[in-house]
Amino acid sequence: MKKSLLALxxxxxxxxxxxxxxxxxxxxxxxGYNYSFDYESKEQKNRQHLTKLQLNMSFEQxxxxxxxPDFNESYNKEGTPIQVLYYRxxxxxxxxxxxxxxxxxxxxxxxxxxxxxxxAYSQL
Numbered sequence: 001m002k003k004s005l006l007a008l009x010x011x012x013x014x015x016x017x018x019x020x021x022x023x024x025x026x027x028x029x030x031x032g033y034n035y036s037f038d039y040e041s042k043e044q045k046n047r048q049h050l051t052k053l054q055l056n057m058s059f060e061q062x063x064x065x066x067x068x069p070d071f072n073e074s075y076n077k078e079g080t081p082i083q084v085l086y087y088r089x090x091x092x093x094x095x096x097x098x099x100x101x102x103x104x105x106x107x108x109x110x111x112x113x114x115x116x117x118x119x120a121y122s123q124l
Contacts, residue, residue, distance in 0.1 A: 039091055039098075047085045050104060050116065057081065059111040066106070070098045077124070083108040084121065 049066050063069070063085065071086035086103035093099070105121040107114050115123075 003073060006035050008057070017077040021035065031123075037083060039088065039096075043089050044091050046104070050087075050089070052107070053113060053116060055115075057115070059108050062106060062108070069106075070103055071100055083111075 046066065052065055053062060057065075066085070066087055069085035070088050071084075073084040073086075076080055085106045085108070086100055087106065088098050088102050089104045090102050093104050104117055106116045107120055107124065114120075
């Protein structure tokens with residue numbers, strides 16, 4: 001009984017000072033992190049939101065629907081303000097980075113959505 005009590009008294013302080021650590025091994029990236037799931041869910045969500053877009057939506061309505069863009073450009077074309085928001089919708093390179101060629105552009109003229117997609121952007 002005394003040995004059990006003594007062992008218990010020694011074990012209690014040890015268990016309260018022990019900490020744990022989890023190490024993940026594997027994954028898709030060189031640092032072991034699996035980026036594909038994060039981007040796949042983001043891409044799917046963005047593609048779903050694209051189906052709800054309507055021509056002439058205000059900039060704010062479209063941004064509220066789509067969320068924070070991956071890229072944002074603004075310029076004047078013949079004195080008219082043009083804004084382009086880019087949302088990731090596909091993966092081209094398995095590098096964990098988002099590039100414009102992995103995004104769908106939304107094109108706004110005078111704060112109204114006039115078109116979206118690569119074909120529309122190339123016609124600017």
